[in-house]
Amino acid sequence: MTRVTVKVDGSSYTDDVEPRTLLVHYLREQLGKTGTVVGCDTGNCGACTVHLDGRSVKACSVLAVQADGHEVTTIEGLATNGQLHPMQQAFHENHALQCGYCTPGMIMQSIDLLAENPDPTEDQIRLGLEGNLCRCTGYQNIVRAVKAAAGGAK
Amino acid sequence: MIPAGFEYYAPTSVDEAVTLLHDHEDAKVLAGGQSLFAVLRVRLAAFESLVDLGKIDELRGIRDDGDALVIGAMTPHSVVQIDPQVFDHARLISLATATIADPQVRHRGTFGGSLAHADPAGDLPAVAVALDASFVIAGPGGRRTVGASEFFQGVFTTAVGEDEVLVEVRVPKYTGWGAHYEKFNRVAQQWSIVAVAAAVRLEGDTIAEARVGLTNMGSTPIRATAVEQALVGQPATADAVRAAAERAADGTSPPTDLNGDADYRRHLASVLTRRAVLAAAGTG
Ligand SMILES: Cc1cc2nc3c(=O)[nH]c(=O)nc-3n(C[C@H](O)[C@H](O)[C@H](O)COP(=O)(O)OP(=O)(O)OC[C@H]3O[C@@H](n4cnc5c(N)ncnc54)[C@H](O)[C@@H]3O)c2cc1C
Numbered sequence: 001m002t003r004v005t006v007k008v009d010g011s012s013y014t015d016d017v018e019p020r021t022l023l024v025h026y027l028r029e030q031l032g033k034t035g036t037v038v039g040c041d042t043g044n045c046g047a048c049t050v051h052l053d054g055r056s057v058k059a060c061s062v063l064a065v066q067a068d069g070h071e072v073t074t075i076e077g078l079a080t081n082g083q084l085h086p087m088q089q090a091f092h093e094n095h096a097l098q099c100g101y102c103t104p105g106m107i108m109q110s111i112d113l114l115a116e117n118p119d120p121t122e123d124q125i126r127l128g129l130e131g132n133l134c135r136c137t138g139y140q141n142i143v144r145a146v147k148a149a150a151g152g153a154k
Numbered sequence: 155m156i157p158a159g160f161e162y163y164a165p166t167s168v169d170e171a172v173t174l175l176h177d178h179e180d181a182k183v184l185a186g187g188q189s190l191f192a193v194l195r196v197r198l199a200a201f202e203s204l205v206d207l208g209k210i211d212e213l214r215g216i217r218d219d220g221d222a223l224v225i226g227a228m229t230p231h232s233v234v235q236i237d238p239q240v241f242d243h244a245r246l247i248s249l250a251t252a253t254i255a256d257p258q259v260r261h262r263g264t265f266g267g268s269l270a271h272a273d274p275a276g277d278l279p280a281v282a283v284a285l286d287a288s289f290v291i292a293g294p295g296g297r298r299t300v301g302a303s304e305f306f307q308g309v310f311t312t313a314v315g316e317d318e319v320l321v322e323v324r325v326p327k328y329t330g331w332g333a334h335y336e337k338f339n340r341v342a343q344q345w346s347i348v349a350v351a352a353a354v355r356l357e358g359d360t361i362a363e364a365r366v367g368l369t370n371m372g373s374t375p376i377r378a379t380a381v382e383q384a385l386v387g388q389p390a391t392a393d394a395v396r397a398a399a400e401r402a403a404d405g406t407s408p409p410t411d412l413n414g415d416a417d418y419r420r421h422l423a424s425v426l427t428r429r430a431v432l433a434a435a436g437t438g
């Protein structure tokens with residue numbers, strides 16, 4: 001067991017973890033933050049996307065011990081005082097989800113995308129979401145939502 | 155799935171990392187983990203110890219060293235991709251890095267990890283071979299430098315020994331050269347079925363020098379020397395480049411897999427070489 005101290009969604013946690021514990025399992029099983037989901041075994045689907053020190057990563061491809069001393073934001077940390085984050089609101093308003101399984105990862109990656117490029121073209125949105133797979137929507141409304149969130153942020 | 159158990163070490167210096175690797179049987183270097191965790195998660199492999207290079211500051215960053223750029227092994231793809239020095243002096247690296255995987259993977263995956271991993275479908279090895287990069291490797295006996303042609307030895311096999319660490323990569327400057335990385339795949343986020351890395355230096359409309367590297371045309375990245383020689387002295391026109399590009403697959407033994415057989419890959423190599431060289435000539 002290794003002791004880690006990680007700031008997650010604004011709160012600090014200190015826990016003993018096995019080195020082999022993936023960050024996504026630490027978040028879900030030790031911290032109870034089940035908003036971040038696991039969709040694959042290969043690192044392809046992006047459903048597990050969180051922010052590590054402000055940059056998007058796949059939480060199934062980082063060890064919990066590697067997050068020691070760092071800051072993690074999950075989908076559960078986006079809303080403030082019951083107010084949805086603008087990207088969550090945009091996904092809601094543009095019907096950018098059906099089953100919703102890909103949505104936590106899509107939203108976290110979309111926020112990262114706009115942080116890097118506040119006014120992306122449609123092609124840039126599609127390329128920026130290349131690491132997130134959706135089996136339901138056909139992506140159209142997801143792209144629309146990101147566009148809307150970008151417009152709203154201006 | 156969850157990887158099998160291992161001991162975890164996070165040294166803060168290269169010497170410490172080398173000592174850990176030397177003192178522990180069955181220890182493995184962990185860089186960005188973007189290839190390693192995929193293998194550990196499904197238990198295609200397991201190691202008794204992982205030595206994480208993530209806390210070694212010396213391994214991260216890009217510096218100008220006169221006639222070469224020096225890229226630290228642990229520099230993430232996302233940093234290399236937008237670095238202005240890399241763009242000015244080794245643009246082929248910027249362009250190829252941008253095609254790797256997706257943004258999340260590029261935030262964690264590292265320049266050195268991609269090279270040390272030596273996946274035949276990986277995008278950076280062919281670029282390193284085309285640009286004649288050299289590799290600084292640290293081991294129990296000190297540091298040594300290995301050229302690109304000796305570095306890549308086979309599928310997932312390089313000159314880096316089990317108790318060694320790839321420290322940094324020296325890339326000669328190609329200031330003012332045109333560059334293009336032409337990657338062929340069919341779906342988003344896919345690895346290269348075949349890809350071609352090309353850099354050319356023009357004098358007027360004539361190709362004065364050319365470098366061409368091939369991805370996934372054999373067990374190691376390949377320098378297409380026959381194409382390079384055929385290009386030198388030629389005008390950068392579609393006809394001249396097409397004729398030279400026909401030699402792209404000379405002497406290669408490309409793999410056959412679900413994405414295509416060897417003949418298909420040979421055909422791709424010449425088509426992609428033509429496109430890559432013409433595009434590179436257009437950007438010089
Ligand atoms: C979904 C997905 C898609 C991808 N698509 C592409 C793609 O299109 N093109 C592409 O090129 N790559 C692709 N990759 C791989 C990506 O580029 C990885 O970043 C890279 O292959 C490995 O780098 P890493 O830093 O993550 O290394 P790790 O996974 O940590 O290590 C990989 C191997 O290299 C060894 N190693 C790493 N660094 C060193 C060092 N400094 N010294 C000695 N040994 C070392 C490790 O021991 C291990 O054996 C993809 C990965 C994923 C998950």
Ligand code: FES
Pocket residue numbers: 037038039040041042043044045046047048049058059060061
């Ligand atoms: S669970 Fe699919 S990428 Fe992490």
Ligand code: FES
Pocket residue numbers: 096097098099100101102103133134135136137
């Ligand atoms: S909404 Fe079902 S996977 Fe995207």
